[in-house]
Amino acid sequence: xxxxxxxxxxxVYHAGTADAVVALDGISLTVDRGEFVAIVGGNGSGKxxxxxxxxxxxxxxxxxxxxxxxxxxDRGALWEIRQRVGMxxxxxxxxxxxxxxxxxxxxxxxxxxxxxxxxxxxxxEALRVVEMAEYRQHEPHLLSGGQKQRVAIAGILAMxxxxxxxxxxxxxxxxxxxxxxMETIQRLNRDGVTVIHITHAMEEAVQCPxxxxxxxxxxxxxxxxxxxxxxxxxxxxxxxxLPPIPALAHRLRRDGLPIPEGILYVEExxxxxxxxVAEGAGRGxxxxxxx
Amino acid sequence: xxxxxxxxxxxxxxxxxPVHRLDPRSKIAAVTVLTVAVFVVRDFSGYGLLTLFLxxxxxxxxxxxxxxxxxxxPVLFLLLMTLVLNVFFSGIQGGTVxxxxxxxxxxxxxxxxxxxxxxxxxxxVLVTSLLTFTTSPVQLTDGIERILxxxxxxxVPAHELAMMMTIALRFIPTLLEETEKIMKAQMARGxxxxxxxxLRRARALVPVLVPLFVSAFxxxxxxxxxxxxxxxxxxxxxxxxxxxxxxxxxxxxxxLTLAASFVFTIPYTTWQALLR
Amino acid sequence: MALIECRNLTHVYLKGTPLEAVxxxxxxxxxxxxxxxGIIGPTGSGKxxxxxxxxxLLRPTGGALRVSGIDLANPxxxxxxxxxxxxxxxxxPEHQLFEETVYDDVAYGPRNLRLNEDEVGERVVESLALVxxxxxxxxxxxxxxxSGGEMRRVAIAGVLAMxxRVLVLDEPAAGLDPKGKEEILGQIRALHQAQxxxxxxxxxxxxxxxxxxxxxVVLARGRxxxxxxxxxxxxxxxxxxxLGLGIPAIAELMLRLRGSGLQVSPDTLTVDExxxxxxxxxxxx
Numbered sequence: 001x002x003x004x005x006x007x008x009x010x011x012v013y014h015a016g017t018a019d020a021v022v023a024l025d026g027i028s029l030t031v032d033r034g035e036f037v038a039i040v041g042g043n044g045s046g047k048x049x050x051x052x053x054x055x056x057x058x059x060x061x062x063x064x065x066x067x068x069x070x071x072x073x074d075r076g077a078l079w080e081i082r083q084r085v086g087m088x089x090x091x092x093x094x095x096x097x098x099x100x101x102x103x104x105x106x107x108x109x110x111x112x113x114x115x116x117x118x119x120x121x122x123x124x125e126a127l128r129v130v131e132m133a134e135y136r137q138h139e140p141h142l143l144s145g146g147q148k149q150r151v152a153i154a155g156i157l158a159m160x161x162x163x164x165x166x167x168x169x170x171x172x173x174x175x176x177x178x179x180x181x182m183e184t185i186q187r188l189n190r191d192g193v194t195v196i197h198i199t200h201a202m203e204e205a206v207q208c209p210x211x212x213x214x215x216x217x218x219x220x221x222x223x224x225x226x227x228x229x230x231x232x233x234x235x236x237x238x239x240x241x242l243p244p245i246p247a248l249a250h251r252l253r254r255d256g257l258p259i260p261e262g263i264l265y266v267e268e269x270x271x272x273x274x275x276x277v278a279e280g281a282g283r284g285x286x287x288x289x290x291x
Numbered sequence: 292x293x294x295x296x297x298x299x300x301x302x303x304x305x306x307x308x309p310v311h312r313l314d315p316r317s318k319i320a321a322v323t324v325l326t327v328a329v330f331v332v333r334d335f336s337g338y339g340l341l342t343l344f345l346x347x348x349x350x351x352x353x354x355x356x357x358x359x360x361x362x363x364x365p366v367l368f369l370l371l372m373t374l375v376l377n378v379f380f381s382g383i384q385g386g387t388v389x390x391x392x393x394x395x396x397x398x399x400x401x402x403x404x405x406x407x408x409x410x411x412x413x414x415x416v417l418v419t420s421l422l423t424f425t426t427s428p429v430q431l432t433d434g435i436e437r438i439l440x441x442x443x444x445x446x447v448p449a450h451e452l453a454m455m456m457t458i459a460l461r462f463i464p465t466l467l468e469e470t471e472k473i474m475k476a477q478m479a480r481g482x483x484x485x486x487x488x489x490l491r492r493a494r495a496l497v498p499v500l501v502p503l504f505v506s507a508f509x510x511x512x513x514x515x516x517x518x519x520x521x522x523x524x525x526x527x528x529x530x531x532x533x534x535x536x537x538x539x540x541x542x543x544x545x546x547l548t549l550a551a552s553f554v555f556t557i558p559y560t561t562w563q564a565l566l567r
Numbered sequence: 568m569a570l571i572e573c574r575n576l577t578h579v580y581l582k583g584t585p586l587e588a589v590x591x592x593x594x595x596x597x598x599x600x601x602x603x604x605g606i607i608g609p610t611g612s613g614k615x616x617x618x619x620x621x622x623x624l625l626r627p628t629g630g631a632l633r634v635s636g637i638d639l640a641n642p643x644x645x646x647x648x649x650x651x652x653x654x655x656x657x658x659x660p661e662h663q664l665f666e667e668t669v670y671d672d673v674a675y676g677p678r679n680l681r682l683n684e685d686e687v688g689e690r691v692v693e694s695l696a697l698v699x700x701x702x703x704x705x706x707x708x709x710x711x712x713x714s715g716g717e718m719r720r721v722a723i724a725g726v727l728a729m730x731x732r733v734l735v736l737d738e739p740a741a742g743l744d745p746k747g748k749e750e751i752l753g754q755i756r757a758l759h760q761a762q763x764x765x766x767x768x769x770x771x772x773x774x775x776x777x778x779x780x781x782x783x784v785v786l787a788r789g790r791x792x793x794x795x796x797x798x799x800x801x802x803x804x805x806x807x808x809x810l811g812l813g814i815p816a817i818a819e820l821m822l823r824l825r826g827s828g829l830q831v832s833p834d835t836l837t838v839d840e841x842x843x844x845x846x847x848x849x850x851x852x
């Protein structure tokens with residue numbers, strides 16, 4: 001059984017009124033345990049609406065969402081679903097509740113009604129995992145953006161979820177903060193946590209093993225990044241811009257240079273080009289010969 | 292903007308003192324007892340002893356006296372007003388006239404009363420600042436929640452009140468920072484906040500207040516969603532990481548405070564009778 | 568004389584208290600009219616403190632600063648004129664919108680300048696057009712009904728309506744999606760090229776800097792550590808890395824290719840330039 005299964009999900013805001021807006025229009029997809037998925041899309045593509053369906057913050061207008069076999073429409077399963085799928089939001093300032101880091105991390109487990117000793121143990125562990133243990137007594141508003149998001153992640157981890165959904169959690173961070181969060185979630189994924197990373201930073205999507213592109217409330221592309229990022233023309237249509245290296249590789253291929261498809265990183269492109277020089281040396285010299 | 296980074300929440304000064312270690316509930320109780328005592332005391336001997344007691348607590352708390360006295364600055368104006376009003380407009384008829392300026396008369400009785408009232412104000416500020424200096428906001432809200440918990444049956448929303456206080460404390464620095472930023476952004480568009488009469492100044496604040504409210508509502512929305520996502524459903528089912536526990540030192544502190552307060556309120560004349 | 572001239576500019580927050588913090592230390596920098604300068608540096612390097620000095624929202628605690636001929640070390644400097652000449656666009660400027668209509672919001676600045684309504688209207692229409700927002704379509708709408716990208720452009724128009732000579736922008740593309748980023752940065756480039764505005768752009772992104780600016784000032788711990796043409800700065804990859812700053816991916820690629828013996832020009836920053844340089848080096852025409 002997949003961890004998350006979405007069947008023909010449609011979501012309409014203000015349904016039945018004159019202001020009705022179709023945000024999601026027939027989405028079907030599954031996410032298995034242990035996956036690391038990037039969901040990308042321009043503004044208005046429906047990314048955030050989709051995210052909020054994953055732990056029943058929103059319910060489908062039509063269709064079904066299952067988390068670990070539980071239907072999100074089932075009120076009785078609500079708290080269990082929210083414990084299993086944790087969510088980190090965009091603005092680091094607007095999701096920390098308490099005035100001290102450790103109190104904030106304890107907020108989730110406290111809501112689950114765990115005994116104090118258990119909460120202390122979980123807070124310790126969660127802060128250690130996100131490498132914020134030394135800040136446990138700090139006031140959240142004095143931390144950097146990246147640190148705040150790591151505290152928010154710790155607050156979710158302390159609930160021992162199976163899946164972490166990041167709803168544009170890196171959008172408001174500086175490059176340093178983005179790196180911190182990416183490294184943290186990559187580490188968590190290696191330890192078995194399923195990660196769904198919603199972002200419009202293509203450089204981050206490139207690092208995820210599976211990329212889903214949303215456009216106009218539908219799944220437009222779904223596959224490994226090398227495949228998704230070779231569909232350049234389609235991406236442009238979806239308000240997405242290729243990162244420079246895949247863009248350059250694509251142009252060079254279109255020029256007829258024999259380099260492989262699906263190049264994402266500097267090292268790959270540099271390698272491909274140097275190999276080309278070594279192999280195609282004959283051609284270069286032949287050109288010289290005409291002088 | 293960096294300036295507001297240095298705003299600390301409340302006025303809490305972390306120290307490892309015996310006063311800091313007390314349970315917040317006992318500190319709240321002690322403050323209540325002392326507040327009553329401050330109003331009951333009627334003569335110099337009582338005030339003298341109260342002052343000695345407070346100095347003792349300050350010493351034990353390891354909070355520099357200077358910090359505490361600085362806390363008086365905001366009430367200085369109020370203090371002066373109280374003194375002046377009570378000296379010259381006491382309404383006390385008769386008594387020993389100390390000096391007279393036209394129709395304004397200052398009597399010995401009025402001056403004494405003004406000094407007592409002024410002293411009460413100072414003592415109250417000192418007592419409450421001692422509480423906030425030695426108790427972290429988290430402890431303070433926990434203490435209030437626990438004290439109110441028995442009244443839940445009467446419909447007192449103890450948990451909700453405490454949660455509101457926590458969130459307010461958490462967002463004060465954020466909103467201060469935001470206010471400063473919006474003011475600067477409007478100043479860059481030619482806004483002036485320091486010129487003109489009161490009406491013009493109030494109008495000049497609209498471009499600051501509207502964005503501030505818009506942002507506060509957005510934050511509230513997002514925070515509510517984040518709390519829901521973390522399984523928050525009110526005080527029901529909820530446990531706490533740190534449950535408050537009363538220790539023997541709390542009993543000692545409370546007994547001491549009660550005994551001392553009792554002693555302050557004994558009038559000087561009774562002392563004389565007792566000592567004779 | 569340079570438009571902006573800092574000499575040993577120093578700013579200390581809460582001077583003389585235990586919380587004293589040096590935000591800027593001996594910053595010497597001059598910007599000529601018509602330049603397009605990027606200011607880059609890690610968080611806490613003093614970027615935001617520095618730009619707030621340029622329109623007197625902050626005053627130097629040490630050193631000299633002249634902007635547009637106005638001496639800002641003088642406490643009685645003509646701040647009003649200065650704020651009109653130097654337009655400052657803060658991060659997430661859409662958070663400052665407050666009026667009922669887009670038109671009135673953009674008109675806020677000109678009205679503060681006590682212009683007559685005709686001229687106010689002229690400026691509103693002009694500055695909305697500059698950021699690609701149709702005044703006829705959007706003028707009467709509430710700014711709060713717009714999309715994120717549109718709101719940001721309206722907010723920038725609100726600053727342009729002051730008709731500044733210098734435009735200072737703090738991370739104007741932060742938080743936008745890739746297409747929105749491209750659009751806003753394209754418009755800023757156009758403002759520089761077509762209107763001749765002097766532009767100072769604070770950014771975290773080396774790729775943004777590479778695409779837009781000609782000169783780059785690198786700040787670290789409150790000091791200017793590098794200042795020069797963008798292409799020269801990106802050759803100092805190791806120094807930048809030591810500051811926790813990367814170099815743009817294309818510049819990194821070029822350095823690697825040169826390292827493995829391919830004769831590509833090191834002054835290559837954009838995808839188009841790189842494509843041309845690689846084709847030339849490989850003689851692939």
